[in-house]
Amino acid sequence: MAKASMEDAELRRACAAAIASTGAKEEVVFSIRVAKGRGIFEKLGRLAKPRVLALTSKASLRVLKYSTGGVLEPAKLYKLKHLSKVEVVSNDTTGCTFILGFDNLRNHSVAPPQWVMRNIDDRNRFLLAVLNICKELFARLPKVVGIDIVEMAIWAKENTPTVTVEVSSDNGPTTEVPVKREIKVTVEKDLVSQAEEEDMESLLDTYVLGIGEADAFSERMKKELHALEAANVHSLLESEFLIEEVLQGLEAARACVDDMDEWLRIFNTKLRHMREDIASIESRNNKLEMQSVNNKALIEELDKLLERLRIPSEFAASLTGGSFEESRMLKNVEACEWLAGAIHSLEVPNLDPSYTNMRAIREKRAGLEKLKTTFVKRASEFLRNYFSSLVDFMISDKSYFSQRGQLKRPDHADLRYKCRTYARLLQHLKSLDRSSLGPLRKAYCQSLNLLLRREAREFANELRASTKASRNPTVWLEGSTGPSQAPNSADTSTVSEAYAKMLTIFIPLLVDESSFFAHFMCFEVPALVPTGGPALNKKGAKDHDDDDDDLGIMDPDGNDMKPDSGTSELGTLNEALQELLDGIQEDFYAVVDWAYKIDPLRCISMHGITERYLSGQKADAAGFVRKLLHDLESKISVQFGRFVDEACHQIERNERNVRQIGVLSYIPRFATLAARMEQYIQGQSRELVDKAYTKLVSTMFTTLEKIAQSGDPKGADIILLENYAAFQNSLYDLANVVPTLAKFYHQASEAYEQACTRHIGGIITGQFSRLFEFHRRIEELSFTITPEEIPFQLGLSKSELRKVVKTSLSGIDKSINAMYRRLQRNLNSEELLPSLWDKCKKEFLEKYDSFVQTVMRIYGNENIPSVDEMRELLSSL
Incomplete structure (x- = not known):
């Protein structure tokens, strides 16, 4: 026993050391070795996972396990206050396996912890320790299942363990004295006490002899019960005088209680009256305090309202009669900001709705509206006069415009600088009265339109006067011109350069003016100039630095105004820009007409330049500029279309000539025209030129067919094949790089082959008419009768065949020479x-091969020259 106690003490110390290593300050009051199992391991003989269970002073159950080195270390922690059930497993016949059920386990699908003790004594020791802790600390016991609580109480009585207690004496060292410690189980509900257990044992010992006769035992128990009841009644009757004394005491106590109740009722009435008086006083006091607070808040609110209604004298002076000079603009803007804020502050929700119908508020609002109307009227009149005076001053100074011998780029930097002074003023005018901007925008557009039109007119006039270029004739395909002559091909590139310069100078200017106007006049639209800008010169590079048109406009609160891309003002802006820039397109049209008169082919270059500028413009608020470019493109297309129509008329005049021989004059001249047109394209869109090619070549081919049909039928094919061959020869190089011309090249090639086939067929048929006529008759009869019957038809006998062969092929060399001379005599182009x-x-x-095969099929082996003999003969001639 002493050895077991030492082992227990050593185990507790090991457990205490393991728990202390975690930082927890708990005292181990009980510890025992167990095995963790699930029943099946016992059957397999594998009681794995040895564990130590330790009960601490903080009513917790700690599970410790052995590490690899055999040292205890904490594994799990359970709180005994959550212990709801202790169950001994019935499957284990030894009774050493039990389950602890805790009500705070999160995962109810996991089985509660199950432990296996070494013996019944260890099990009882552990369970009794747990039950005692639950009883003493929590005043409750967990549910005990599968174990007789009476047996546990008896075992606890018989097995009082001996513990070692350290005792220190006065004259000697400390000694260890073994002391028996009683283990008891205190039961209130589920368990029975020790006394009750002894009574039950004595009772059972008394009746143990007659327990076998159930009826006799029951009767005996009833008699004893009656005897006990009679004894109780007798004892009650003997104590009657005591009951009388108790009743008298109770009556006296009742009288005292009645007197106490009356006094309490009186005190309650007085307290109720006092409470009512106190409540009345508090109510009056609260009303006075509330009235004081309300009066103070009302005074503060009235002070704020009066502050809103007050008009500062300096602002009133600026709004009603101040000057609009540049030095005074800062004060005017401050006055506008105050006025806008004052009007805004008198509107719901900035003003409490209960104030809106107050007389003072209505009068002040009317006064502010009158002040606003006065200021807007004065500012609008000043700005209209200001815009007009600025433009009049610039128009009166000739140095602003192009002069003879000097092209002047329009410069509006000074104009915009002066306008920017009043940008903030316009922004505030818009916030005060949006309708006031309409007349101002109109006045600005009318004034600036005069300046822009004057600048464009002077620039275009001087541009045309300073450009030197020889005029090219428009008669490109006239038939009267000799085929060997070429039209004047003087260099007219300066015409295209002049047009490009006009666009380079004015298109960016118009875009900038549109952008400046939109920002200056407070249109809520996105930026007009795309990133990089459309201002390109004739080489596609940027030709000038854009002016900085950021007006720095801010709202009355000081925030930058950000345009809304989804605004509805885009249409209004484009209408205003139409009025701002209308009329300037006439000077662009004049440059196009002038360039067309000098060289119609320059329309191709101008069309490409215009397309490049169009691709640089986006469909934004600068709609007029895009429309102007579209109109210029359309006008250039119309002008070039006039040139193409005139060229087609020149081609069609060839049809009226009495006799046409050889290659028509417009065939080689078209090649020259096409070569120059390709030079003018310069990588631009081919649509304009391809349409011209289609119209011109279609007219050429149609006219050629009419000329061939109207002349001698014998020479029709010669005219066709010579002209189609000339078309192919002259356009061979261009057709390799121009898809449209390649299409017509193949069309001419097919027409040439057809004309050659017809002409050659006529010559062959004319020279060997009897031979091939005889062959044709045989072929026709082959569809109606059998080959054996053909030699018996009239005119198709063998003798007739011999006559035809002799007549046609005798002197074959002369016939072939005659065919060559006939081909040579009718042809005008020797190279063909x-x-x-x-x-x-x-x-x-x-044809001869087909004739020979037909003869051999119909007439057998007739003596006629073979195809090889004929081929050798033709080669020798």
């Missing part, structure tokens, strides 16, 4: 003769 003669020999051999 070799290729045509090769085609003629090839066509003749094909």
